[in-house]
Amino acid sequence: MKMYILAIVFISNLFAQVDYNTQIQTIFNANCTSCHMYGNASGGLTLTSYSGVMTNSNSGASVVPGDHANSLLWQKVNSGDMPQNNPDLNSDEVDLIAQWIDEGALEVQLSIIDETLPITYNLQNAYPNPFNPVTTLRYDLPEDALVNITIYDMMGRIVSNLVSSQQNAGYNSIQWDATNNTGQPVSAGLYLYTIQAGKFRQTKKMVLLK
Numbered sequence: 001m002k003m004y005i006l007a008i009v010f011i012s013n014l015f016a017q018v019d020y021n022t023q024i025q026t027i028f029n030a031n032c033t034s035c036h037m038y039g040n041a042s043g044g045l046t047l048t049s050y051s052g053v054m055t056n057s058n059s060g061a062s063v064v065p066g067d068h069a070n071s072l073l074w075q076k077v078n079s080g081d082m083p084q085n086n087p088d089l090n091s092d093e094v095d096l097i098a099q100w101i102d103e104g105a106l107e108v109q110l111s112i113i114d115e116t117l118p119i120t121y122n123l124q125n126a127y128p129n130p131f132n133p134v135t136t137l138r139y140d141l142p143e144d145a146l147v148n149i150t151i152y153d154m155m156g157r158i159v160s161n162l163v164s165s166q167q168n169a170g171y172n173s174i175q176w177d178a179t180n181n182t183g184q185p186v187s188a189g190l191y192l193y194t195i196q197a198g199k200f201r202q203t204k205k206m207v208l209l210k
C-alpha cells in the first residue's frame, strides 16, 4: 500500500515536469542563440541544442543538474547579465529554467516515458454499452502479453474469439461488430467478454440492442 501511494506521488510530480524542447529550448531560441551559436565566441557556450547547452563553456559546465543556484546559466539570466544587450528574461522564464535544472536538466520528460505504460492490467467497460451495431473494448497491458479476448453468450458458449495474439504493453482497444466467428450477426441480448493476458483474467457484460 505504501509503495502504491509513493508511486502515485512520484507520477503526479512527473506531470508537472518541464519539457526541455518545448519550454526551455524555445527561450534560448528567442533570446540567446543570435549570439550563442555554434563556433561563436560568446563564452564558448552554444545554446542552439540540448547537447550544446550541456557541453562545457569557457567557465566549465553552465548547468549543474539538480542545483539551479550553482548553475552559471541560471545565475546569468537571474542577474540580468544575460541576454547581453537585450531585454532580461521575465521572472516566469527564469523560474522555468530553475525548475528544469532542479528536475535534473533532462532533455526528455520522464513523464512521457512513464505515462505511456499502464500500471496494472485492466479490462474497461465496453463503450458504448448498450450498443448497436459496434462497441469498443479497451484494455490496459502493463507488459507485453499473449492476449485472448473471447465473447460468450448467456449460455456460456463462445461467440467470438475476437483477439488471440501476442500484444505490446500499452492502452489497447478492439471493436466488436456483433458478429460471431463465422461472420454472422448475432441476436440482441446480453454478452460476456473476457480478457486473458498472462495470469490476468477479467470478465464484463455488454448488451446488444436491435
Ligand code: HEC
Pocket: 027, 028, 031, 032, 033, 034, 035, 036, 041, 042, 043, 044, 045, 047, 057, 058, 059, 060, 062, 072, 073, 076, 077, 082, 083, 084, 085, 086, 089
Ligand atoms: C548579444 C549577444 C548575447 C546574447 C543575446 C546572449 N549572450 Fe550570453 N554571452 C554573450 C557573451 C559575449 C558572453 C561572454 C562574455 C560574458 O560572459 O559576459 C556570454 C556568456 C554567457 C554565459 C557564460 C559562459 C561562460 O563560460 O562564461 C552564459 C551562461 C550565457 N552567456 C548565457 C546566455 C543565455 C542563457 C542567454 C539567453 C537568455 C544569453 N546568454 C544571451 C553574449 C550574449
